Amino acid sequence: MRKLSLPADSKMLTSSFTYGVATASFQIEGGIDSRLPCIWDTFCATPNKIVDNSNGAIACDHFNLWEDDINLIESLGVDAYRLSISWPRVMHKNGELNKEGVQFYLNILERLEQKNIKAFVTLYHWDLPQHIEDNGGWLNRETAFLFAEYADKISKAIGHKVHSFATLNEPFCSAYLGYEIGIHAPGKVGKEFGKKAAHHLLLGHGLALQMLNKNCPDALNGIVLNFTPCYSASEKEEDIEATKFADDYFNQWYAKPIFDGAYPDIINQLPEENRPEIFPGDMEIISQPNDFFGINFYTRAIYKADKEEHFVQLDPPAPRTDIGWEIYPQALNQLLTSLHEIYELPPIYITENGAAMNDQLEDGEVHDIDRVNYYQQHLSVVDNAIKSGIKIDGYFAWSLMDNFEWAEGYLKRFGIVHVDYETQKRTIKASGLAYKNLISNR
Numbered sequence: 293m294r295k296l297s298l299p300a301d302s303k304m305l306t307s308s309f310t311y312g313v314a315t316a317s318f319q320i321e322g323g324i325d326s327r328l329p330c331i332w333d334t335f336c337a338t339p340n341k342i343v344d345n346s347n348g349a350i351a352c353d354h355f356n357l358w359e360d361d362i363n364l365i366e367s368l369g370v371d372a373y374r375l376s377i378s379w380p381r382v383m384h385k386n387g388e389l390n391k392e393g394v395q396f397y398l399n400i401l402e403r404l405e406q407k408n409i410k411a412f413v414t415l416y417h418w419d420l421p422q423h424i425e426d427n428g429g430w431l432n433r434e435t436a437f438l439f440a441e442y443a444d445k446i447s448k449a450i451g452h453k454v455h456s457f458a459t460l461n462e463p464f465c466s467a468y469l470g471y472e473i474g475i476h477a478p479g480k481v482g483k484e485f486g487k488k489a490a491h492h493l494l495l496g497h498g499l500a501l502q503m504l505n506k507n508c509p510d511a512l513n514g515i516v517l518n519f520t521p522c523y524s525a526s527e528k529e530e531d532i533e534a535t536k537f538a539d540d541y542f543n544q545w546y547a548k549p550i551f552d553g554a555y556p557d558i559i560n561q562l563p564e565e566n567r568p569e570i571f572p573g574d575m576e577i578i579s580q581p582n583d584f585f586g587i588n589f590y591t592r593a594i595y596k597a598d599k600e601e602h603f604v605q606l607d608p609p610a611p612r613t614d615i616g617w618e619i620y621p622q623a624l625n626q627l628l629t630s631l632h633e634i635y636e637l638p639p640i641y642i643t644e645n646g647a648a649m650n651d652q653l654e655d656g657e658v659h660d661i662d663r664v665n666y667y668q669q670h671l672s673v674v675d676n677a678i679k680s681g682i683k684i685d686g687y688f689a690w691s692l693m694d695n696f697e698w699a700e701g702y703l704k705r706f707g708i709v710h711v712d713y714e715t716q717k718r719t720i721k722a723s724g725l726a727y728k729n730l731i732s733n734r
């Protein structure tokens with residue numbers, strides 16, 4: 293069996309380093325009859341949006357199987373579980389808490405507590421209630437305030453059982469994929485939408501953070517951003533400049549307002565109609581201090597200059613995972629180093645990292661050595677980053693188990709546990725066993 297290993301002097305082998313597994317509500321829960329519809333239900337019901345025409349109606353049936361799933365998490369020996377709350381499950385349309393929905397999460401959180409597993413709770417992992425979308429969704433400034441109201445109420449109800457709250461997961465994906473190029477829910481397309489949605493998401497983050505800090509001052513409160521580091525296709529000045537533009541557009545657009553209270557300067561190069569509407573005081577709300585910073589990393593992207601579009605992305609070179617993303621762990625190193633240099637950061641948690649692989653279940657086993665290798669490479673990078681002086685306090689594998697991979701449906705498997713969607717049987721893959729082994733050998 294291929295093992296995961298770290299050098300004996302690694303800070304990641306001390307008990308103060310947190311290892312976890314991550315999931316998100318829409319991707320695993322199912323149980324859609326007991327919650328309000330969300331934008332992903334609608335998106336899945338729209339023809340040709342999801343590669344296998346699937347939806348989240350059942351997913352991993354975690355809504356019914358949560359007790360077994362927590363036993364599974366416990367069996368992996370992890371310190372923490374990162375889950376998300378489904379906003380449409382815990383809030384009624386009238387803005388009141390849905391008691392049954394809240395109880396579902398309280399049961400989970402209580403069980404985690406009994407098992408001494410820290411709960412890292414994300415409040416928004418993309419499942420916006422459909423009725424809010426019908427009012428403009430993240431293009432409507434009001435949604436930021438509704439999000440803060442939800443954050444206020446849910447944190448009062450469950451905060452005593454939560455170790456860490458993240459406001460948003462990957463606002464880049466919500467804004468750009470969801471409102472600019474439309475490959476994610478709600479599927480809006482237009483350059484004039486992306487940055488407006490992004491601003492309202494970030495404003496929502498800031499407003500929600502105020503609620504979390506008020507209601508749960510002892511929790512680690514912060515945000516989770518994703519980064520795809522940008523590399524220039526050549527040494528040509530125009531390519532380097534285009535790549536810098538792409539980095540500001542996709543990555544720094546989300547980090548800079550949070551840590552510096554300002555958007556990247558390229559905001560002045562965007563046509564007026566594509567810019568967000570920023571009210572006085574917004575940037576102060578967005579840039580309040582965070583207790584931790586969650587970073588999701590999977591891959592890098594390579595760009596060259598383009599006359600019309602500023603930049604164009606090249607096809608990722610090999611080696612690639614099953615979802616087509618290049619395996620390039622050096623980019624994680626470059627990312628951590630550069631973020632550490634540019635910003636004054638709170639402690640970092642790698643809140644997602646992992647790979648989709650073409651897994652085969654054979655005789656009740658999955659020998660996903662390619663995924664073990666992916667984890668080995670990336671854990672080594674994290675270890676070296678810590679040694680170089682960057683404060684990283686935890687690492688979460690994406691994902692606990694195979695699940696609904698958004699526009700890819702169930703075709704792409706990211707789990708360290710295999711899910712048979714016919715029987716809902718879970719089988720720990722070689723990567724899950726290796727992860728367990730690494731953690732238990734500390």
Ligand code: FCB
Binds near residue numbers: 461462465698
């Ligand atoms: C991230 C998402 C997560 C999962 C992984 C593969 O962008 O946060 O839900 O889909 O990608």
